Amino acid sequence: MVVYLLAFYVYPLYRNVDLSLRDYTVRSFVRGDAPFTGLANYAKVVRDATFGPALWHTVVFTVVSLAFQFTIGLALAMFFTRSFRLSATLRALFLVPWLLPLIVSSSTWSWMLNSESGVVNAVLAAVGIDPVNWLTSPDWSLWSVTIANIWIGIPFNLVVLYSGLQAIPSHIHEAAELDGATGWQRFWKVTFPLLRPVSAITLLLGLVYTLKVFDIIWIMTKGGPSDASTTLATWSYRLGFGNLLPSFGPGAAVGNLLIVIALVFGLVYIRAQRRQGAA
Amino acid sequence: MESLDRGRRAAGLGLVVLAVTGGLTACSGSPGGDGGAPAGAGQAAGGGTYTIWDPYPQFDDSSDWVKLLTQCGTQAGVTVKRTAYDTTDLTNKALLAAQQGNSPDVLIVDNPVVSTLVEAGVLTSTDETKIDTSAVSPNLLAAGQIGGKTYGIPIGANTLALYYNKQVLKKAGVDAAAVKDWASMTAALEKVKAAGKKGITFSAIGTEEGSFQFLPWFWGAGANLTKLDSAEGVAALSLWTDWVKKGYAPTSVINNTQTTSWQEFATGDFAFGENGTWQLANAKKTGFEYGIIPIPAKGGGTAPAPTGGEFVSVPVQKDIARYVASQKLVTCVASTGNSLTTTTTLSYIAPTEEVQATQVEQNAELKVWVEAVKAAKGRTSDDLGTKYPKISEPMWKAMQAALSGSQPPQEALTAAQATAASAVQ
Numbered sequence: 001m002v003v004y005l006l007a008f009y010v011y012p013l014y015r016n017v018d019l020s021l022r023d024y025t026v027r028s029f030v031r032g033d034a035p036f037t038g039l040a041n042y043a044k045v046v047r048d049a050t051f052g053p054a055l056w057h058t059v060v061f062t063v064v065s066l067a068f069q070f071t072i073g074l075a076l077a078m079f080f081t082r083s084f085r086l087s088a089t090l091r092a093l094f095l096v097p098w099l100l101p102l103i104v105s106s107s108t109w110s111w112m113l114n115s116e117s118g119v120v121n122a123v124l125a126a127v128g129i130d131p132v133n134w135l136t137s138p139d140w141s142l143w144s145v146t147i148a149n150i151w152i153g154i155p156f157n158l159v160v161l162y163s164g165l166q167a168i169p170s171h172i173h174e175a176a177e178l179d180g181a182t183g184w185q186r187f188w189k190v191t192f193p194l195l196r197p198v199s200a201i202t203l204l205l206g207l208v209y210t211l212k213v214f215d216i217i218w219i220m221t222k223g224g225p226s227d228a229s230t231t232l233a234t235w236s237y238r239l240g241f242g243n244l245l246p247s248f249g250p251g252a253a254v255g256n257l258l259i260v261i262a263l264v265f266g267l268v269y270i271r272a273q274r275r276q277g278a279a
Numbered sequence: 280m281e282s283l284d285r286g287r288r289a290a291g292l293g294l295v296v297l298a299v300t301g302g303l304t305a306c307s308g309s310p311g312g313d314g315g316a317p318a319g320a321g322q323a324a325g326g327g328t329y330t331i332w333d334p335y336p337q338f339d340d341s342s343d344w345v346k347l348l349t350q351c352g353t354q355a356g357v358t359v360k361r362t363a364y365d366t367t368d369l370t371n372k373a374l375l376a377a378q379q380g381n382s383p384d385v386l387i388v389d390n391p392v393v394s395t396l397v398e399a400g401v402l403t404s405t406d407e408t409k410i411d412t413s414a415v416s417p418n419l420l421a422a423g424q425i426g427g428k429t430y431g432i433p434i435g436a437n438t439l440a441l442y443y444n445k446q447v448l449k450k451a452g453v454d455a456a457a458v459k460d461w462a463s464m465t466a467a468l469e470k471v472k473a474a475g476k477k478g479i480t481f482s483a484i485g486t487e488e489g490s491f492q493f494l495p496w497f498w499g500a501g502a503n504l505t506k507l508d509s510a511e512g513v514a515a516l517s518l519w520t521d522w523v524k525k526g527y528a529p530t531s532v533i534n535n536t537q538t539t540s541w542q543e544f545a546t547g548d549f550a551f552g553e554n555g556t557w558q559l560a561n562a563k564k565t566g567f568e569y570g571i572i573p574i575p576a577k578g579g580g581t582a583p584a585p586t587g588g589e590f591v592s593v594p595v596q597k598d599i600a601r602y603v604a605s606q607k608l609v610t611c612v613a614s615t616g617n618s619l620t621t622t623t624t625l626s627y628i629a630p631t632e633e634v635q636a637t638q639v640e641q642n643a644e645l646k647v648w649v650e651a652v653k654a655a656k657g658r659t660s661d662d663l664g665t666k667y668p669k670i671s672e673p674m675w676k677a678m679q680a681a682l683s684g685s686q687p688p689q690e691a692l693t694a695a696q697a698t699a700a701s702a703v704q
Contacts, residue, residue: 026399026665030377049698116529116543136533138685224485225533226679226686241371244391244487245668 013259020252029248041253048250050227050235058231061146062210066203068150073157073202078187080158081165091162098155106219109148110135113220135221138228145217145229149210156209157202164198165191197276204269208262232258326357329604330383332373334366334589335625343624351611357604370395373594377401382594384605385612387434390422390657391487393590394664397430401594404428408593408602410609414631422657423590425664431592432613435627437556438584438655439495440647445568447476447550455572460579461499461518468527471550478527480543481553482535483519485679490671491585491658492537492553493519493678495574498656499582504663504670507677507699508692514577516688520681533682555587556648557626571647573654583656588627628652669702 020041028034045051080091097105112119113134121131134144168191176186192199214233217223223230223238230238232254240251331348338344345361352359362383364372370392376382382401396402405412405428412420412432423431443455451474453467468478482492496518497504502511522528532540537554544552545565553574562569576582591612593605611617618634621627628648629635635649659667673695680686686694 026374026395029374030399030401032378110534114531114534116531133530133683136530136683138680138683221534222485224679225683226485226676226691228683228685241367242486243668243672244370245395245665246371246374 016252016256019248020250020256022249024247024249026245034249037249041249042257045250045253045257050230053227054230054232054235054254057142057229058211058233060142061149061213061231062207064146065149065153065210065213066206069153069157069206070161070199070203072150073154074161074199076154076158077161077165078191080162091158094158095155097152098159102152102215103219105152106148106216109144109151109216110220113144136225138225141221141225141229145220148220149213149216152216153206153210157206160202160205161195161198164195164202167198168194200269200272204265207265211258211262232261326355326604328360329355329357329385329601329608331359331361331385331387331608332369332383333361333363333387334369334389335387336363336365338363338624343620347612347617347620347624348608351608351617354611355604355607357608359608373401374399377594380597382596384593384596384601385608386592386594387589388431388592390433390586390588390590391659391667393423393430393592394425394659394667396592396594397425398665402430403593403595403602404430405432407599408606408609410593410606414615414633416630416632416653418653418656418660419586419588419630421660422586423592424660425662431590432609433586433630434589434591434613435618435622435625436586436588436630436652436655437627438586438648438651439492439553439555439574440584440651441479441572441574442544442552442554442558442562443570443572444544444547444550445570447471447474447547450474451476451550453550455570458572458575460575461577464575465518465522465527468522468550469525472525472527477529477549479522479551479553480528480535480540480549481519481532482537482540483532483675483678483682484534484536485675486536487668487671487675488536489675489678491587492540493674494658495553495582495584497674498584499574499576501577504661504667504674506696507670507674508689508696511577512692513689516678516681516692519678520688523682524684530682533679556628559626559644571644573647573651581650581654583654584651585658586652586655588630666703670699673698673702 021036021038022028022034023037023040024034076094080087111117113121115121115131115133115136118134120134124131132140134140172190172194173186176190181189212233213231214237217229217231217234218237221229223234236251236254236258238251239247239254329352333344335344348359348361366389369388373382373386373388373396377396377399386396386402388396393402410432412429415433419433419436420429423429423433441458445455448455448467448471451467451471453470458464458467471478483489493515496515497512500511500515500518502509502515506512519528523530523532529543531543535543540552541554541558541561543549544554545561547565547567573581574584591609593602593609596602596605612621613630615631615633618629618631619637622629622634622638628645629638635652639646639649658671659665663670676698677686677688677691677695680691680694681688
């Protein structure tokens with residue numbers, strides 16, 4: 001177990017931190033004699049003109065994705081708590097986006113959103129709306145990848161929240177109903193508070209997952225046009241591997257920043273848990 | 280996976296050690312007897328195993344390509360162990376291997392990567408390995424030349440030209456032969472659009488592929504990569520931007536790879552498609568008649584398009600005695616006799632005039648491509664070397680900014696030039 005942890009967690013992390021603190025060129029990468037430059041890569045990355053937009057896009061992408069995935073997921077979960085015919089079948093159908101390999105779903109989205117031949121613009125044209133350059137306009141590309149990501153994330157939220165709802169004993173609802181609470185009140189005053197621990201973990205897992213989303217964006221827009229949908233994750237990849245001349249140092253630095261951001265939220269979650277446990 | 284690799288590496292190392300000792304005894308046993316005599320079946324076992332890495336995973340052991348490698352190994356008196364990687368993977372694989380001291384004996388790598396590997400100190404020059412490059416066209420060799428030295432030999436070349444759909448042009452009343460410069464090109468696109476068809480598709484994606492496709496227009500305007508925002512550079516980007524604005528080219532070009540751009544052309548709706556030699560086989564499957572013209576330069580004539588295609592190179596080894604057999608392998612693969620097979624298999628244009636002539640004799644369709652290759656230019660040529668990637672990235676970003684309408688061409692290229700200038704310092 002210790003060996004496993006060391007080999008697959010500690011060492012790669014250490015290497016990535018080390019990589020980000022040295023001035024790697026292709027030459028020093030091969031020779032292994034890259035000079036230690038402290039935080040120079042981080043300074044370089046933060047001062048880069050791409051940093052601001054990439055950070056902002058990451059925030060927008062993550063917050064909007066989480067908000068919609070969670071809301072839609074919860075609404076669907078509530079819907080499925082009622083028993084009706086074909087409920088199980090329908091629920092299974094909702095899982096499809098989750099089961100598809102990301103390369104398949106992202107490619108499908110990028111076909112659907114193609115400005116010329118995509119089905120989305122065809123539908124818009126049918127109802128008399130001008131075609132939108134979903135993937136090729138700097139105003140839309142970030143929204144397009146976010147929409148695709150929301151669609152992919154809904155099943156996860158649905159499944160976790162659904163099992164969370166199942167765990168709430170039905171007699172609490174019955175008691176609230178007897179006390180004269182309306183449906184809306186029951187949701188906000190009973191279901192939602194009782195669901196809070198499950199919601200928190202769902203959002204945290206969603207956050208960690210969404211921060212590092214790479215495939216969807218890379219396949220649909222490559223972070224373009226001209227960085228309009230570049231997030232920290234895609235930027236890190238492009239720095240390290242997306243150019244003929246790899247810059248490993250800055251690429252690793254951006255990757256580490258992402259890890260730090262995820263870690264901060266993880267710690268916030270743990271503290272919140274503790275406080276709740278203590279209360 | 281990691282441990283598996285390591286196991287294989289250890290095994291490989293063992294083999295190398297065996298090979299080296301084997302090679303030494305073979306050498307001392309028969310001095311001067313290593314002259315590539317075909318009697319070498321017995322010698323092959325003594326010659327050891329030589330590794331070759333290439334970016335052609337589409338070819339398996341039964342392919343002509345791998346058969347050629349094996350045959351060249353037999354002639355050189357060694358056993359060849361060939362591994363294929365995806366081309367995007369190969370650069371990092373080669374760097375990692377060099378870092379760990381187990382580079383392959385022969386590395387076949389995309390031409391713009393050569394300068395990166397040279398900067399990393401991974402490749403030997405042809406002076407060291409005594410590989411003869413005199414027959415190769417100088418414009419193709421230039422991509423592998425840095426600081427007056429040559430680091431490998433091109434296996435073949437491909438480049439870009441314009442495919443056109445004969446039916447669409449006929450319907451629009453355009454004569455492809457009359458497309459000789461930018462003005463006639465734009466006029467042709469206008470007519471095509473007026474006839475209700477689509478003008479041209481290309482790939483302007485935000486990766487190296489986009490820069491590759493833009494360069495014929497950039498160079499065709501007379502612009503130089505050292506100054507992206509020159510009047511000529513702006514003219515080239517304005518040409519593309521106007522085409523998109525006027526609807527001669529679809530906005531999807533911003534996201535098109537060369538493959539998706541080809542798919543658009545293959546629908547039969549487009550008059551022109553900018554694409555490479557490698558689509559020739561697919562062109563026959565489209566079901567419509569097509570023709571090919573060179574990409575026109577601004578004022579007429581053939582624009583210099585960037586060369587694609589790999590270099591066969593010899594990575595640095597601790598044991599320099601290995602270069603002797605590696606040199607034989609490289610010479611065999613790139614030889615005039617084998618070049619025709621290799622280039623046909625890989626759908627490349629040969630790097631030597633002699634073989635180019637034979638290719639055109641056998642397939643007249645290749646004539647336009649041979650001309651395009653003759654006019655072509657390596658991206659890392661002009662002694663740009665590893666400066667090229669640092670210029671290419673701001674260039675493709677500017678291209679995307681202009682085509683998507685977020686910045687006018689002049690402004691986009693001025694910003695790109697500033698980024699490139701500070702990056703290459």
